[in-house]
Amino acid sequence: MSGKGAKYVLVVCEKPDAAKRVSEALSDGPVLRSIVDGVPVFSFERANERFVVCAARGHLYGISDLVNERTVYPVFDLSWFPKGMMEKDARGADNRIAAIRRLASNASDFVNACDYDTEGETIGYNILQFACGGKAESARRAKFSTLTREELDSAFKNAVIPANNHLAIAGRTRHVIDFLWGVNFSRSMSQSLSSVGHRFRTISIGRVQGPTLNFVVEREKQIQSFVPVPYWKVRGNFEARGVRFGADCAHDRIRTMAALDRLRSECQGKDAVVSDVTVYHQRIAPPPAFNLGDLQREAYRVFGFSPSKTLEVAERLYLDALLSYPRTSSQKLPKSIGYAKIMAGLSHFSSYSKVVAKLLGENLEPVQGSMDDSAHPAIYPTGERPRRALSSWESKLYDLVARRFLAAFAPYALRQNATVKIMVGDNEFVKEGRKTLVCGWLEIYNFTKLNDVEVPMLQVGDRLRLLSIESEERFERPPPRYNQSTLLEKMEREGIGTKGTRAETIATLIRRGYIAGEDMCPTELGFSVTEMMSRFCPELISTEMTKRIEERLRLIESGTASASDLLRENVRVVAKQLIVMKSNEEGVGGYLGLAARASVLARIKLGACPLCRSGSIVIVKSKRTGKRFAGCTGYSDGCRASAPLPQRGVIRSAGRACGYCSWPVVYVLGGRHPWRLCINMACPSRVKKNELRVVQKGSR
């Protein structure tokens, strides 16, 4: 392959699966798979030309400083290095670079076939520049949104040398800026922690992570300091021609008891008269096809998939040529994707065949959303049949995308809304009803349910009998905590991060212990880091600053702003903030030290001690055996509460005591599913289970 044989076209793909797919789609004959430097490479003939396809596995090059020493900061002299030099677990990247370098030496022409977006462009640019001997500017670019044979064929036929590399410049600039902020501040914080006598611990924060964490912390502050204010909901119960029904007071919330008493006395003994009846029909348009953010939110709402899981599954389906490229902002389905061809493909799926048959009889004109993306259309199914059995995650996500795509072509749903207004003296009561008359797209996209509420048949002037007035004391509720979906939406609305990286930012905050639990509750560490940043480097949690950088990066993508100007500005801001951090090293370290201690305790604390009731049950490691067990912090005061713990997996408190014995309940993570158990060996719940097992064995 790398010998002195005939020259070939070297195609660089972003992922190994994509390389295989590209080879199979483009080849006129058989595809040869060979191994170069331990890396699979594909070769084939196409129109009398020889092609060799190699693949990266994400980024093969990364930004680093020339010193690469975790205690040294500030660092502004940055360069691109092979990933294997920077990260221990990226050694495979070295083999890939070696393979590509070897293949490039004998190539006559180069094609960049990485995903067509900022990250893909950066990956391709770096490989062509560093591993292929400066071919970034002379390589042809194959642009495609699906990995179907037809689209790949057209993409390679039309591959040309791009007129500019703005996208790659923007991508590379983003990496440098993220490194500048992330590494300098993380090192500064870690050093501050060491300076107050703590063991060195990496405390990291990034340009997008800071504001995102701040959203969660600000929301938590509102929730934890919330004081509910009372109000009353009033409802009148009426009777008309033997039919009884309730109607809400037009004042949504009665704020004082005095007003409530007044309303009651005003209604007493008064006639109820229908003052207005409004009936109108509402046409509900189908939702547009998904962009990535919409898909992540909907998959979370319908299936509970985290945004990062949704992206991972969608990318898997893209690599299998079942879905189009998922990292898109577009909600539009251009004609060029071939509506009828996709429908014909989907008609082979039993679950869509009837729907497709119905839609093909109509004019194929999809609903288009307002958001656009110059590189890719909205996410759509290609119509190709899966070549392997899909996992449950994949099937569900595919169905969601396919139904959303089909629904975009379906007729509007028609709803009838009715509002009846009833006057009791001067007080107005309202009864609202809704009914679906024509299901339209709702029949196809069955993940949206609209409830019907009946309204009695009434006419203006009808007299009703007021049966009673009911009031219910309620309290205002605190704002809800963010979940992964609403936090993603907030990031999108505030314009921070990119469509492809937002989910990863959230996952990183969880992984680093700044946010815990499904309901995105900030930990002590999360609070302290935010508190410290707002005091010493507010720029790091400022939405405005991140938003400004994102806007400038978008301008660089379009070729209307200079990357070097943006870099210079960022160096200035980072340097200024670092000086403040350094001059307050003790203060910064103090905040973080407190948080570090609290986060360690939070990790090992399982719950309150059920025996002494004053200590806490924590995870302890035996000095003698090296095994872990649960013991009370009041051991030195004589409490001997202890319990064995599973030796494998991560143990986390379930946040509640056992209903039988009051010992802490824990989750054991590590297998396919978390395992929940009460740690007390003598717990009646365990005894019950064991007895049941004995009975079951006996009956067998």
Next chain:
Amino acid sequence: MNCALCKREAGKASGLCEYHGLAKVKVIEGFEAWKLAYGEISWSAYLDRIKRSPETGQWAKEIAGMLEKQGE
């Protein structure tokens, strides 16, 4: 100096950290809204009710407990 209710650094005048200080303001403001809503409610009854309400935030509950003790 630490906050009277947690281990965070406290402000010199209030003796409370930023978060409990914020909760204290909310608890005091809330009393006005409750007085308006019920016409008449005593300070101790108000504190007792917000302490028991599931909607009240944890910091506000801690402040209510502290103010209750101070009133005794």
